[in-house]
Amino acid sequence: MSSFALTLDIPSVVSVRNTKLLGRSVSDCGRNWSGLPKLSRSRRGNGLCCKAELSELAPAVSAGYGLLLLGGGLFAYSKSGSKGSLFGGLTGSVLMASAYFLTKSPETRVLGDTIGLGSAFLFSSVFGFRLASSRKPVPSGPLLLLSIAMLSFFVMAYMHDSLPVAVSVPVPVPDTLPLP
Numbered sequence: 001m002s003s004f005a006l007t008l009d010i011p012s013v014v015s016v017r018n019t020k021l022l023g024r025s026v027s028d029c030g031r032n033w034s035g036l037p038k039l040s041r042s043r044r045g046n047g048l049c050c051k052a053e054l055s056e057l058a059p060a061v062s063a064g065y066g067l068l069l070l071g072g073g074l075f076a077y078s079k080s081g082s083k084g085s086l087f088g089g090l091t092g093s094v095l096m097a098s099a100y101f102l103t104k105s106p107e108t109r110v111l112g113d114t115i116g117l118g119s120a121f122l123f124s125s126v127f128g129f130r131l132a133s134s135r136k137p138v139p140s141g142p143l144l145l146l147s148i149a150m151l152s153f154f155v156m157a158y159m160h161d162s163l164p165v166a167v168s169v170p171v172p173v174p175d176t177l178p179l180p
Contacts (some may be wrong), residue, residue, distance in 0.1 A: 048052065056112075058103040058157045062116050065150050066096025069123070072143065095119040103157075110162045117154035123147040 004180025073089015076082045095115060124147040131140035 023173055054157050054160045055103070056110055058109070058113060058116065058154070059100050061150070061153055062096045062099040062103060062112070063118070063147075065116075066093040066100065068146070069093050069096065072139070076139075088123075092119060092123060110158065113154055113158040113161055117151065117158055120151040120154050124151050 050099075069092030070089045073085045073087070073092070076089070077084030096119065099112045099116035099119070102108040102115060124144060127140045127144040127147055131137070131144055134140065
């Protein structure tokens with residue numbers, strides 16, 4: 001199971017132990033109730049920890065990527081009058097908006113990951129071709145790197161959401177061996 005851990009170094013005397021914060025579990029990350037560090041050999045920080053699943057981050061990532069694509073398309077259209085950039089930015093933002101709304105529901109999460117994966121692959125290809133044809137690193141280079149990062153994120157989210165959870169099945173073992 002993939003998870004993303006975020007550690008915030010917040011020095012405090014009061015400790016949080018097994019509470020809920022906006023639907024996510026929060027632990028005390030190695031502190032006892034007095035606020036002093038526990039004597040353990042763990043390498044975790046002495047701050048507030050929040051563990052978010054990869055599928056919980058997918059809506060925020062798709063919304064951010066969609067806003068970046070829309071902003072880039074509008075910027076390129078206002079600077080140079082490029083209708084292709086405007087169309088690409090609008091298309092990317094619509095695809096990412098649909099991925100955003102689909103990844104918010106557990107029933108349609110895999111479909112949202114698939115749309116995000118496909119659109120990130122599409123924009124990786126477009127920015128790769130533009131970089132190869134123009135030989136100018138800006139703006140195609142950073143957008144290519146961003147699209148590849150989004151592609152890898154959506155591949156991991158798709159694999160996390162679509163693969164079944166492994167369930168251990170006990171194997172029956174005979175109690176005694178039969179005597180001849």
